[in-house]
Amino acid sequence: xxxxxxxxxxxxxxxxxxxxxxxxxxxxxxxxxxxxxxxxxxxxxxxxxxxxxxxxxxxxxxxxxxxxxxxxxxxxxxxxxxxxxxxxxxxxxxxxxxxxxxxxxxxxxxxxxxxxxxxxxxxxxxxxxxxxxxxxxxxxxxxxxxxxxxxxxxxxxxxxxxxxxxxxxxxxxxxxxxxxxxxxxxxxxxxxxxxxxxxxxxxxxxxxxxxxxxxxxxxxxxxxxxxxxxxxxxxxxxxxxxxxxxxxxx
Amino acid sequence: xxxxxxxxxxxxxxxxxxxxxxxxxxxxxxxxxxxxxxxxxxxxxxxxxxxxxxxxxxxxxxxxxxxxxxxxxxxxxxxxxxxxxxxxxxxxxxxxxxxxxxxxxxxxxxxxxxxxxxxxxxxxxxxxxxxxxxxxxxxxxxxxxxxxxxxxxxxxxxxxxxxxxxxxxxxxxxxxxxxxxxxxxxxxxxxxxxxxxxxxxxxxxxxxxxxxxxxxxxxxxxxxxxxxxxxxxxxxxxxxxxxxxxxxxxxxxxxxxxxxxxxxxxxxxxxxxxxxxxxxxxxxxxxxxxxxxxxxxxxxxxxxxxxxxxxxxxxxxxxxxxxxxxxxxxxxxxxxxxxxxxxxxxxxxxxxxxxxxxxxxxxxxxxxxxxxxxxxxxxxxxxxxxxxxxxxxxxxxxxxx
Amino acid sequence: xxxxxxxxxxxxxxxxxxxxxxxxxxxxxxxxxxxxxxxxxxxxxxxxxxxxxxxxxxxxxxxxxxxxxxxxxxxxxxxxxxxxxxxxxxxxxxxxxxxxxxxxxxxxxxxxxxxxxxxxxxxxxxxxxxxxxxxxxxxxxxxxxxxxxxxxxxxxxxxxxxxxx
Numbered sequence: 105x106x107x108x109x110x111x112x113x114x115x116x117x118x119x120x121x122x123x124x125x126x127x128x129x130x131x132x133x134x135x136x137x138x139x140x141x142x143x144x145x146x147x148x149x150x151x152x153x154x155x156x157x158x159x160x161x162x163x164x165x166x167x168x169x170x171x172x173x174x175x176x177x178x179x180x181x182x183x184x185x186x187x188x189x190x191x192x193x194x195x196x197x198x199x200x201x202x203x204x205x206x207x208x209x210x211x212x213x214x215x216x217x218x219x220x221x222x223x224x225x226x227x228x229x230x231x232x233x234x235x236x237x238x239x240x241x242x243x244x245x246x247x248x249x250x251x252x253x254x255x256x257x258x259x260x261x262x263x264x265x266x267x268x269x270x271x272x273x274x275x276x277x278x279x280x281x282x283x284x285x286x287x288x289x290x291x292x293x294x295x296x297x298x299x300x301x302x303x304x305x306x307x308x309x310x311x312x313x314x315x316x317x318x319x320x321x322x323x324x325x326x327x328x329x330x331x332x333x334x335x336x337x338x339x340x341x342x343x344x345x346x347x348x349x350x351x352x353x354x
Numbered sequence: 355x356x357x358x359x360x361x362x363x364x365x366x367x368x369x370x371x372x373x374x375x376x377x378x379x380x381x382x383x384x385x386x387x388x389x390x391x392x393x394x395x396x397x398x399x400x401x402x403x404x405x406x407x408x409x410x411x412x413x414x415x416x417x418x419x420x421x422x423x424x425x426x427x428x429x430x431x432x433x434x435x436x437x438x439x440x441x442x443x444x445x446x447x448x449x450x451x452x453x454x455x456x457x458x459x460x461x462x463x464x465x466x467x468x469x470x471x472x473x474x475x476x477x478x479x480x481x482x483x484x485x486x487x488x489x490x491x492x493x494x495x496x497x498x499x500x501x502x503x504x505x506x507x508x509x510x511x512x513x514x515x516x517x518x519x520x521x522x523x524x525x526x527x528x529x530x531x532x533x534x535x536x537x538x539x540x541x542x543x544x545x546x547x548x549x550x551x552x553x554x555x556x557x558x559x560x561x562x563x564x565x566x567x568x569x570x571x572x573x574x575x576x577x578x579x580x581x582x583x584x585x586x587x588x589x590x591x592x593x594x595x596x597x598x599x600x601x602x603x604x605x606x607x608x609x610x611x612x613x614x615x616x617x618x619x620x621x622x623x624x625x626x627x628x629x630x631x632x633x634x635x636x637x638x639x640x641x642x643x644x645x646x647x648x649x650x651x652x653x654x655x656x657x658x659x660x661x662x663x664x665x666x667x668x669x670x671x672x673x674x675x676x677x678x679x680x681x682x683x684x685x686x687x688x689x690x691x692x693x694x695x696x697x698x699x700x701x702x703x704x705x706x707x708x709x710x711x712x713x714x715x716x717x718x719x720x721x722x723x724x725x726x727x728x729x730x731x732x733x734x735x736x737x738x739x740x741x742x743x744x745x746x747x748x749x750x751x752x753x754x755x
Numbered sequence: 756x757x758x759x760x761x762x763x764x765x766x767x768x769x770x771x772x773x774x775x776x777x778x779x780x781x782x783x784x785x786x787x788x789x790x791x792x793x794x795x796x797x798x799x800x801x802x803x804x805x806x807x808x809x810x811x812x813x814x815x816x817x818x819x820x821x822x823x824x825x826x827x828x829x830x831x832x833x834x835x836x837x838x839x840x841x842x843x844x845x846x847x848x849x850x851x852x853x854x855x856x857x858x859x860x861x862x863x864x865x866x867x868x869x870x871x872x873x874x875x876x877x878x879x880x881x882x883x884x885x886x887x888x889x890x891x892x893x894x895x896x897x898x899x900x901x902x903x904x905x906x907x908x909x910x911x912x913x914x915x916x917x918x919x920x
Contacts, residue, residue, distance in 0.1 A: 148829075150830065150831045150832045150833075151830055151832045152830070153824075153828035153829060153830055154828060154829035189397070190397045192701050192702070193402035193403065193404070193703075193709070194396070194397045194402045194403060195403075196403075197403070197701065197702050200700045200701055200702045200704075201700060201701070202692065202698050202699070202700040202702075202704050203698070203699050203700065204692065204693055204696035204697065204698050205696060205697050205699070206695055206696050206697075207695060207696070207697055208695070213693070213696065217692075217700070217702075217704075226539075226540060226541060228479075229481050229482065230481075230482050230483065230484060230538070230539075231479050231482055231484075232474060232478075232479055232482045232484040232485040232488060233473050233474060233477040233478070233479060233485075234477050234478065234479040235477070237827065239827065239828075239829060241829070245826070247826050247827070248881060249822060249826070250470075250473050250477050251466070251467065251470075252465050252466065252467050252468075252470050252471070252473055252474055253465045253466015253467040253468075253470075254465055254466070254484065255406040255407060255466065256482070256484050256535075258403070258406040259406060259407065259539055259541070259542070259686070260539050260540075260541055261541055262540060262541035262690060263690075263692075264403075264404070264690065264702065264704070266403075267403045268396060268401075268403060268406065268466055269395070269466075270395045270396045270397035270402075270403075271394065271395035271396075271397045272394070272395055272880070273880075273881075274857075275883075275890070276881060276882065276883055277883060277887065277890075278838050278841070278882070278883040278886070278887045279887075281881040281882045281883070282881055283880045283881030284395045284466070284880065285395065285396070285465070285466030285467040285468075286466055286467060286881070287466070294829070297829075298829045298831050299831075339692055339693065340690075340691075340692065343540055354693055
């Protein structure tokens with residue numbers, strides 16, 4: 105099965121998930137389409153703690169990322185209720201479209217940037233209260249209940265992935281609690297991951313198939329197989345942080 | 355050395371009350387700024403998602419670094435047993451506590467969630483250098499407090515030497531910790547260097563001494579107590595040595611970066627193209643904050659003038675603020691390299707110098723911290739018997755007695 | 756007054772306050788009133804996940820425990836989940852609207868009691884104080900709404916009411 109087929113299957117999967125909703129997907133999917141390869145992520149039971157059996161990550165194929173496109177950014181903003189308030193300097197941007205230009209050759213790379221979900225995150229090291237933490241399944245989060253807003257993690261992040269909420273917010277979504285004076289960043293759509301959606305808002309929204317969500321610990325997952333076959337680089341790999349987000353075409 | 359009589363200042367003149375009123379104004383302004391920032395959020399300040407530590411941190415870190423340095427005089431007296439400095443030691447300890455309190459209050463009131471301060475004590479991440487600093491700061495209060503006690507109460511005086519030595523070691527660790535807040539940051543070009551820790555230590559020596567000289571001069575002048583040239587000369591000479599050492603570290607720091615190609619962009623920004631940052635470095639830190647004070651201290655003619663010594667101290671403080679502004683704002687505003695050889699651009703200031711314009715709120719908050727520090731010193735002078743009634747040469751100078 | 760007397764007085768005061776509190780908590784006044792007699796929205800469903808008296812005394816402990824479980828371990832059962840509290844308890848009042856926590860004279864389930872008990876309620880500075888179904892389309896951020904926020908029609912800090920402290 106080549107990539108395009110894989111992508112098609114993914115889209116169908118997404119459609120099914122939306123159509124059927126919730127955790128019935130895995131079972132129903134098998135019943136509906138026997139014989140079709142299904143890239144499904146087993147939804148964990150609600151009462152089961154996450155574990156290091158999984159390591160969630162993203163594979164980003166920069167060669168497919170279109171200049172000027174911001175579909176993933178819009179999807180992320182909608183998913184988490186991020187709004188424009190006082191302008192780009194202080195508004196939260198969990199994901200951003202970065203354009204890289206080679207100074208000598210003019211070669212251009214377009215790519216989405218977000219929290220890289222490091223295995224050894226500097227933000228977690230420096231946080232005085234332990235608010236910045238990594239779940240055992242590799243997702244780096246901020247426990248805003250104990251975040252004091254010191255912003256040291258923002259100083260420490262090599263990817264500038266973190267944002268301080270600069271103002272009082274209202275009408276936050278139930279799935280994305282956010283509040284003034286605390287730091288936040290991409291959660292790898294942790295609420296979707298826990299629900300068993302098996303994808304993130306950005307990955308769902310990208311029609312070009314730039315972003316692939318998956319389990320880096322599962323050898324059979326699409327992301328692992330593609331990484332094994334095609335490779336993928338870490339941003340600022342020299343820092344040795346072993347990021348959960350990998351890039352192709354750098 | 356003759357017996358010296360230590361007395362508290364009277365503190366009931368109209369001039370004294372006027373001084374308190376000035377502090378009061380700055381305290382109120384600082385508090386007003388805090389209430390506003392707390393109510394509105396940080397968007398009303400100049401800080402943003404690129405430059406996350408702004409002017410309040412410049413003030414806070416300056417005061418914290420200077421606090422450690424203000425303990426110099428006491429350390430020389432107790433830890434190194436130089437009897438000449440003993441009459442000066444108590445004020446030195448109180449000034450150290452006061453400056454640290456002033457700095458910390460700015461740091462704490464600038465938190466995104468200042469109301470959750472208690473969490474900084476109940477939840478601890480021991481890998482965080484910031485968390486270590488919380489221990490170092492509270493420990494500093496406790497240790498210097500005990501040290502001050504051994505100096506004020508003859509019953510526990512026998513512990514003075516040991517308390518003074520512990521305080522000296524602790525303050526070295528404390529400033530190492532403060533410098534390491536930046537030294538341990540791998541992310542940014544301007545930081546991630548072990549030299550920042552000793553550099554902060556030596557900066558603390560010089561800023562703390564400058565503030566000590568000014569406070570001592572003001573105390574004696576405004577209370578009409580005699581202050582001999584012998585004391586001033588010793589402190590001035592120390593200041594000179596410390597300023598020279600600070601220049602040495604700045605030179606090594608920048609030379610190292612200039613040698614390493616990877617850091618050329620950053621050095622070009624700080625030393626040549628940075629606009630305000632560049633001006634603050636050359637004019638503020640180097641010329642006004644280092645070379646001019648050195649000239650005032652070591653050229654024979656100005657060195658004789660007490661006013662010139664005071665001016666040198668003021669300039670060292672100006673240089674200190676400039677140096678910290680360059681380290682903090684300069685270090686944060688210079689963009690990170692995402693992919694080597696590629697220039698980045700985005701809606702999030704990737705690949706460009708991030709802008710930072712300090713707001714009046716941040717300035718007010720910072721000045722409030724300075725007012726807290728000075729208020730504590732002033733009250734300390736009134737409550738405790740910190741300074742001798744006279745520091746005239748015939749009392750202090752071993753050659754004249 | 757010596758130290759011992761002060762301690763005695765403080766202890767007596769504490770016991771007195773505690774007993775008042777217990778009496779108040781035991782005065783169960785029907786499903787539509789809270790412990791202080793305030794009218795609160797009628798909750799959905801037949802009964803709460805724990806007995807009412809238990810919830811009155813311990814809801815914060817349950818929430819705190821669940822909070823850490825969800826945050827750090829990804830356990831998202833409905834039992835003791837704040838979202839689920841809101842789904843059942845934040846229901847429309849007599850005027851057909853769901854009262855908001857930070858509005859003037861709030862009739863929100865949480866804020867009525869917290870206001871009269873003078874206990875600061877800071878869950879809802881970050882968390883939603885009503886079920887997601889009740890978000891009107893305009894309140895769910897969409898790209899076309901983002902520009903309005905810039906023009907000032909959405910001013911978060913104005914809507915914020917500090918009455919409940």
